[in-house]
Amino acid sequence: MRLEGRIAIVTGGGSGIGQAIAERFASEGAVIVLAGRRVERLESVSAGIAAAGGRARAVPMDVRLAADARRVVETAVNEFGRLDILINCAGILPLRVPLGDCPEEVWTAVIETNLTGVYHCCKAALPALCESRGNVVNIASVAGLKGVPGNAVYGISKAAVIQLTRSMAVDYASRGIRVNAVCPAVIETDLNRDMLAERRTRGTYDALLKRHPLGCFGEPADAVNAALFLASDEARWITGVALPVDGGVAAS
Numbered sequence: 085m086r087l088e089g090r091i092a093i094v095t096g097g098g099s100g101i102g103q104a105i106a107e108r109f110a111s112e113g114a115v116i117v118l119a120g121r122r123v124e125r126l127e128s129v130s131a132g133i134a135a136a137g138g139r140a141r142a143v144p145m146d147v148r149l150a151a152d153a154r155r156v157v158e159t160a161v162n163e164f165g166r167l168d169i170l171i172n173c174a175g176i177l178p179l180r181v182p183l184g185d186c187p188e189e190v191w192t193a194v195i196e197t198n199l200t201g202v203y204h205c206c207k208a209a210l211p212a213l214c215e216s217r218g219n220v221v222n223i224a225s226v227a228g229l230k231g232v233p234g235n236a237v238y239g240i241s242k243a244a245v246i247q248l249t250r251s252m253a254v255d256y257a258s259r260g261i262r263v264n265a266v267c268p269a270v271i272e273t274d275l276n277r278d279m280l281a282e283r284r285t286r287g288t289y290d291a292l293l294k295r296h297p298l299g300c301f302g303e304p305a306d307a308v309n310a311a312l313f314l315a316s317d318e319a320r321w322i323t324g325v326a327l328p329v330d331g332g333v334a335a336s
């Protein structure tokens with residue numbers, strides 16, 4: 085029970101890595117506020133956590149809207165008394181194109197969701213996190229650490245999240261707040277299922293696999309283990325890091 089009594093918001097908690105974080109954090113004793121747009125997904129994850137003996141509350145929201153971010157934080161504080169952990173996991177992955185071929189509306193959607201969404205949630209959560217001396221874990225990407233062919237806008241959004249992580253870490257360390265990032269490489273989820281299926285069809289799946297030195301893609305649990313460590317007291321002296329969880333991609 086490494087998170088006993090902690091109150092955690094997980095954006096993107098209705099699917100994939102966010103769902104896996106929510107379920108694991110609940111099993112470690114945290115009360116989870118699940119945030120995302122699809123209410124039926126959030127309710128289903130919340131019901132699963134309750135059935136396993138945990139506690140969760142679904143709050144439909146859009147990270148692109150500052151008012152929604154404030155409402156999620158208010159729900160955590162009003163219903164559970166405090167906020168200890170913010171997991172920024174909501175994100176989108178556009179079709180792969182070089183920057184010059186990226187339509188402006190795609191640029192805007194990716195930046196508003198992956199970067200501005202993190203800003204809104206952090207800003208809304210900071211007063212409560214200052215009170216609890218809490219922490220933030222941003223789910224960035226290895227694409228924010230190195231150039232990935234055809235993945236410019238996504239990589240730019242995640243690189244900015246990594247810099248947001250470092251900036252917040254140094255600005256709020258004196259208030260007792262830690263801010264860290266997890267940078268996964270490929271983990272099969274709804275985010276990339278179509279892309280991976282298309283690669284299987286086109287015969288380029290193995291080339292992507294080979295870019296991972298450990299020879300396999302990750303599992304949601306790999307990202308969860310890193311997020312749990314960073315959010316827990318075991319990481320009490322760690323802030324401002326962008327931890328690759330990537331089968332060796334960042335090192336290659």
Ligand SMILES: NC(=O)c1ccc[n+]([C@@H]2O[C@H](COP(=O)([O-])OP(=O)(O)OC[C@H]3O[C@@H](n4cnc5c(N)ncnc54)[C@H](OP(=O)(O)O)[C@@H]3O)[C@@H](O)[C@H]2O)c1
Nearest residue numbers: 096099100101120121122146147174175225270271273275
């Ligand atoms: N899977 C990978 O290989 C991989 C690698 C590196 C980094 N990541 C990052 O990991 C995070 C989770 O991705 P995933 O792989 O678990 O994919 P996923 O299952 O598609 O999860 C993305 C989540 O973000 C939520 N979301 C998207 N736009 C939102 C918005 N405007 N407001 C609120 N919630 C929003 C989605 O819920 P709704 O649609 O219901 O809103 C969904 O639950 C993302 O930030 C992604 O960039 C993933």
